[in-house]
Amino acid sequence: MNETVVRGGRVWRPGRALEAADVLIRDGVIVAVGPDVGTADAEIIDVPGQLILPGLVEAHCHLDKTLYGGPWVPHSAGEPLAERIANDRDRRGELGIPDVDRITALLERMIACGTSHVRSHTDVDPEVGLRGIEAVRAAADRLDGRVTVEQVAFPQHGVLTNPGTAELLEEALKNGVETIGGIDPAGFDRDPVGQLNVIFGLAGRYGAGIDIHLHDGGTLGAFEFELVIERTEAAGLGGRVAISHGYALPQIDAAHRERLVERLAAAGVTLVTGAVYDFPVPPVKKLRAAGANVACGHDGIRDLWGPFGSGDMLERAMHLAYRNTFRRDEDIELALEAATHGGARLLGLPAYGLEPGAPADLVAVRAGTAAEAVVTHPPRDLVLKNGRTIVQNGVLLPG
Amino acid sequence: MNETVVRGGRVWRPGRALEAADVLIRDGVIVAVGPDVGTADAEIIDVPGQLILPGLVEAHCHLDKTLYGGPWVPHSAGEPLAERIANDRDRRGELGIPDVDRITALLERMIACGTSHVRSHTDVDPEVGLRGIEAVRAAADRLDGRVTVEQVAFPQHGVLTNPGTAELLEEALKNGVETIGGIDPAGFDRDPVGQLNVIFGLAGRYGAGIDIHLHDGGTLGAFEFELVIERTEAAGLGGRVAISHGYALPQIDAAHRERLVERLAAAGVTLVTGAVYDFPVPPVKKLRAAGANVACGHDGIRDLWGPFGSGDMLERAMHLAYRNTFRRDEDIELALEAATHGGARLLGLPAYGLEPGAPADLVAVRAGTAAEAVVTHPPRDLVLKNGRTIVQNGVLLPG
Numbered sequence: 181m182n183e184t185v186v187r188g189g190r191v192w193r194p195g196r197a198l199e200a201a202d203v204l205i206r207d208g209v210i211v212a213v214g215p216d217v218g219t220a221d222a223e224i225i226d227v228p229g230q231l232i233l234p235g236l237v238e239a240h241c242h243l244d245k246t247l248y249g250g251p252w253v254p255h256s257a258g259e260p261l262a263e264r265i266a267n268d269r270d271r272r273g274e275l276g277i278p279d280v281d282r283i284t285a286l287l288e289r290m291i292a293c294g295t296s297h298v299r300s301h302t303d304v305d306p307e308v309g310l311r312g313i314e315a316v317r318a319a320a321d322r323l324d325g326r327v328t329v330e331q332v333a334f335p336q337h338g339v340l341t342n343p344g345t346a347e348l349l350e351e352a353l354k355n356g357v358e359t360i361g362g363i364d365p366a367g368f369d370r371d372p373v374g375q376l377n378v379i380f381g382l383a384g385r386y387g388a389g390i391d392i393h394l395h396d397g398g399t400l401g402a403f404e405f406e407l408v409i410e411r412t413e414a415a416g417l418g419g420r421v422a423i424s425h426g427y428a429l430p431q432i433d434a435a436h437r438e439r440l441v442e443r444l445a446a447a448g449v450t451l452v453t454g455a456v457y458d459f460p461v462p463p464v465k466k467l468r469a470a471g472a473n474v475a476c477g478h479d480g481i482r483d484l485w486g487p488f489g490s491g492d493m494l495e496r497a498m499h500l501a502y503r504n505t506f507r508r509d510e511d512i513e514l515a516l517e518a519a520t521h522g523g524a525r526l527l528g529l530p531a532y533g534l535e536p537g538a539p540a541d542l543v544a545v546r547a548g549t550a551a552e553a554v555v556t557h558p559p560r561d562l563v564l565k566n567g568r569t570i571v572q573n574g575v576l577l578p579g
Numbered sequence: 580m581n582e583t584v585v586r587g588g589r590v591w592r593p594g595r596a597l598e599a600a601d602v603l604i605r606d607g608v609i610v611a612v613g614p615d616v617g618t619a620d621a622e623i624i625d626v627p628g629q630l631i632l633p634g635l636v637e638a639h640c641h642l643d644k645t646l647y648g649g650p651w652v653p654h655s656a657g658e659p660l661a662e663r664i665a666n667d668r669d670r671r672g673e674l675g676i677p678d679v680d681r682i683t684a685l686l687e688r689m690i691a692c693g694t695s696h697v698r699s700h701t702d703v704d705p706e707v708g709l710r711g712i713e714a715v716r717a718a719a720d721r722l723d724g725r726v727t728v729e730q731v732a733f734p735q736h737g738v739l740t741n742p743g744t745a746e747l748l749e750e751a752l753k754n755g756v757e758t759i760g761g762i763d764p765a766g767f768d769r770d771p772v773g774q775l776n777v778i779f780g781l782a783g784r785y786g787a788g789i790d791i792h793l794h795d796g797g798t799l800g801a802f803e804f805e806l807v808i809e810r811t812e813a814a815g816l817g818g819r820v821a822i823s824h825g826y827a828l829p830q831i832d833a834a835h836r837e838r839l840v841e842r843l844a845a846a847g848v849t850l851v852t853g854a855v856y857d858f859p860v861p862p863v864k865k866l867r868a869a870g871a872n873v874a875c876g877h878d879g880i881r882d883l884w885g886p887f888g889s890g891d892m893l894e895r896a897m898h899l900a901y902r903n904t905f906r907r908d909e910d911i912e913l914a915l916e917a918a919t920h921g922g923a924r925l926l927g928l929p930a931y932g933l934e935p936g937a938p939a940d941l942v943a944v945r946a947g948t949a950a951e952a953v954v955t956h957p958p959r960d961l962v963l964k965n966g967r968t969i970v971q972n973g974v975l976l977p978g
Contacts, residue, residue: 252947255906457904461857486906487954488897498887505856507654507885548651555886 182207183222184567186542189232191534192550194517203232205540208567212536225569227544227562231553233516234533235296235541235565236493237523240391240424240452240477243300243319243329244278244312248482248491249285255487261368261395265337268484269307275484278302278312283319286481289491291327292576294543294560297527298327299477301334301361301391301424304352306344313352324579326570330527332391334361339378340369346378353386362392365404372404380411383420389528391422391452397460401428405440409447418448422475422526426451430460437463445472450526453500453518454479456488461503464514475526476500476518493519494545494557501554512551540567581606582621583966585941588631590933591949593916602631604939607966611935624968626943626961630952632915633932634695634940634964635892636922639790639823639851639876642699642718642728643677643711647881647890648684654886660767660794664736667883668706674883677701677711682718685880688890690726691975693942693959696926697726698876700733700760700790700823703751705743712751723978725969729926731790733760738777739768745777752785761791764803771803779810788819788927790851793827796859800827804839808846817847821874821925825850829859836862844871849925852899852917853878856885860902863913874925875899875917892918893944893956900953911950939966 186203191213193199203210204217212218245268247253253275257267272278290298302312313331320329333352335345339362349360360383365375376392383390390412394404405428412421423444429437429451441463444451450473455461467474478496481489490496494516501515524532531538544562547553563571570577585602590612592598602609603616611617644667646652652674656666671677689697701711712730719728732751734744738761748759759782764774775791782789789811793803804827811820822843828836828850840862843850849872854860866873877895880888889895893915900914923931930937943961946952962970969976 252951254908254948254950257906456901458860458902459904487911487950488901488906490955502855502887503857505858507656507887509653512886549653551653551886552651556889 182567183218184225185218185222186225186227186232186544186564189227189230189544191232193534194513194521198231198549203534203540203542205564205567208540210534210536210538210540213534225562230544230561231547231550232534233294233543233545233550233553234520235543235563236294236519237475237527238290238295238298238477238493239475239523239526240454240479241298241300242302242480242483243283243286243298243316244302245272245483245485246282246286246481247275247277248289249282253487257484264485269337271484272308277484278315280315280318283316284322286491287319287323287327287329288576291323291563292560292571292574293492293494294563294571295493296327296541296565297523297529298329299332299359299391299523299527300329301332301393303336304333304345304348305335305337305342306348309348310352310355313355313357326565330358332359332361333357334393335363338363338369339375340371346382350382350386353382353388357388359389359391362390364394364396365392365407366400367396372407376407376411380415383417384415389420390417391424394423394426394428397427398431399428401426402432402436402440405429406443409443409449412447412449420528421448422450422452424452425459426453426462427460429462441466441470441472445470450475450522452477452526454496455499455503457486461500464500464504464518465511468514468517473522473525474518475522476515477523492557494553497554498557509549509551512554516550516554541565581966582617583624584617584621585624585626585631585943585963588626588629588943590631592933593912593920597630597948602933602939602941604963604966607939609933609935609937609939612933624961629943629960630946630949631933632693632942632944632949632952633919634942634962635693635918636874636926637689637694637697637876637892638874638922638925639853639878640697640699641701641879641882642682642685642697642715643701644671644882644884645681645685645880646674646676647688648681652886656883663884668736670883676883677714679714679717682715683721685890686718686722686726686728687975690722690962691959691970691973692891692893693962693970694892695726695940695964696922696928697728698731698758698790698922698926699728700731700792702735703732703744703747704734704736704741705747708747709751709754712754712756725964729757731758731760732756733792734762737762737768738774739770745781749781749785752781752787756787758788758790761789763793763795764791764806765799766795771806775806775810779814782816783814789816790821790823793822793825796826797830798827800825801831801835801839804828805842808842808848811846811848819927820847821849821851823851824858825852825861826859828861840865840869840871844869849874849921851876851925853895854898854902855887860899863899863903863917864910867913867916872921872924873917874921875914876922891956893952896953897956908948908950911953915949915953940964
């Protein structure tokens with residue numbers, strides 16, 4: 181029996197006071213959280229006074245596109261979306277994207293920052309085929325269980341407007357990809373009902389989840405929210421569908437927003453946000469108060485779409501809290517919840533958090549409160565994945 | 580003759596290509612920038628391939644209010660401005676604000692991050708009197724020339740609405756405080772012309788600069804911009820007046836904004852921004868294209884007004900670039916310019932930058948380009964102030 185006690189920390193669980201408690205881990209799973217747990221034989225890891233968080237969840241990124249770990253590449257795209265997509269298509273060959281080494285470098289960075297689960301939207305189109313999917317899998321395999329990577333087969337360059345894409349999305353699902361993506365069914369693909377019917381159809385046939393990029397703003401985007409919600413309810417897919425970005429939600433008038441928030445909650449559709457650049461940020465407090473799930477991710481990290489992003493989900497939670505003008509601890513913790521439990525709900529993890537029965541994925545940092553950890557995003561002194569110590573003093577340990 | 584060569588770096592100057600060059604320093608002043616400078620006797624500091632930036636300029640903070648360096652203090656204020664002001668007034672006594680040790684800790688942090696000049700808005704009111712001014716001076720004195728601190732006598736709790744404040748502002752100017760502040764002449768003090776006349780009157784009598792907090796939004800705030808511009812022109816104070824925050828500018832319609840940007844440029848009024856929380860951020864590119872000056876600062880850092888802020892001006896420039904949705908190197912550099920040369924212009928520094936004749940205030944970091952330094956804000960490997968090495972490997976050297 182392999183028993184470990186993470187001793188002397190203060191355990192964070194959303195909505196509860198911090199609790200000075202030891203964490204008892206047996207065979208990679210948390211079996212008890214409290215005072216004086218464990219047998220005399222247990223291996224002891226002392227974290228005196230440190231804050232213990234569950235493994236962080238990166239809920240929306242694009243691993244396949246990253247240039248992370250390589251030299252700085254100045255951004256070369258124009259501003260309009262169409263130009264950025266064209267730039268992406270033109271330059272990914274030149275830069276050797278997707279690149280397993282770069283994806284590995286970014287995953288290593290994420291792990292060193294305490295991320296235990298990642299959802300990555302991977303380009304699938306007739307030009308790149310399933311090479312991105314394979315590259316992300318190859319990189320994840322190299323990390324040998326130190327992080328879990330779920331992929332979304334993502335039609336970055338359109339579904340209806342890019343012939344052959346739907347067939348490749350289906351191919352990806354047959355190949356075991358867990359989730360199917362979409363992009364601006366109206367604004368980009370020019371036929372919201374058409375794209376959503378393809379996506380929901382495929383999801384139904386293969387038992388896949390759905391996660392749709394929705395940048396379309398205002399009442400157009402809000403209409404697409406409604407189409408997604410209607411189809412989620414009709415297909416009984418509550419809990420398995422997400423809208424990423426969803427810029428429309430903060431843009432529409434308050435009464436409309438309130439109705440949409442209620443409908444997201446009732447339908448079990450998650451809103452995933454990165455709080456990136458100056459783009460609209462969802463009202464996290466209102467969403468959570470209504471019972472809607474919110475998850476958080478970086479979106480692109482050092483890629484042809486933009487040079488920003490660090491891979492650190494505590495820093496990303498800072499952006500989400502900051503853009504919500506959260507100042508109070510209990511509000512800032514909502515951003516951390518999105519970067520932990522919210523992401524875990526999105527991914528449908530069967531057990532998660534600092535509770536008995538959950539895999540022992542945890543992070544220890546020096547911070548007085550969870551809010552301080554978000555504000556300062558200090559080095560990760562200790563990271564465990566399935567009970568295994570994989571990071572010490574901010575450094576990823578060799579496999 | 581005390582000669583130093585900072586050797587092997589790549590020198591950043593706004594609007595110019597990076598240049599591989601050595602920096603020759605004599606008696607604390609840069610005397611040459613180029614290849615193979617200096618005599619055989621010069622002390623050599625090798626910075627192979629590193630990016631060399633001028634000393635960073637923190638153009639707007641509130642040193643007197645900070646709780647930096649102490650334990651985490653959960654935010655306790657309500658949302659409306661009046662509640663936050665009341666919370667500040669109620670709790671500053673309890674928490675021992677202003678505190679010379681905490682101000683010193685924050686200044687040390689700023690120095691370790693490469694900041695060489697600071698403008699701090701310090702509360703002046705009948706309750707606190709000039710104690711804040713004295714505390715900031717005492718802390719700056721402790722740092723013994725490693726950073727330059729300019730103060731703004733700041734009527735946080737109003738001028739007209741807080742009797743005795745105008746007299747204390749005058750007292751501060753008599754005491755050598757360089758700049759006089761103001762706050763929302765309309766929204767807070769209820770008489771824009773009245774407050775501005777007091778402030779411009781005092782500035783004229785004592786030869787002080789002016790830096791006014793203006794949160795008032797929309798057309799009200801824009802009207803106050805105009806009042807400030809008119810008085811700046813009438814008094815011949817071009818180059819010595821700033822509006823901090825100026826949320827109205829991005830809020831008004833585009834044509835109105837364009838006129839106001841032109842007038843700011845013509846009048847020589849600087850716009851100072853922190854790009855804080857979700858508050859409106861000025862259009863940096865438009866301002867600079869019109870020739871208006873932009874400077875950058877944190878606003879509050881870990882105080883009763885909010886828990887955020889790190890003291891790192893490269894990180895702050897990141898926020899400014901990010902909220903402007905700058906992706907291209909030359910755009911991101913505009914944010915760095917605000918955090919360096921823009922701040923230097925605001926402060927009226929007679930010589931500044933990586934040019935012969937300027938004090939040798941410089942920072943070396945590992946970054947491929949200035950934009951990368953903003954995005955990653957890496958540790959400061961070396962910081963010089965007036966030619967003196969004060970930071971190595973991110974650590975402030977003992978006095």
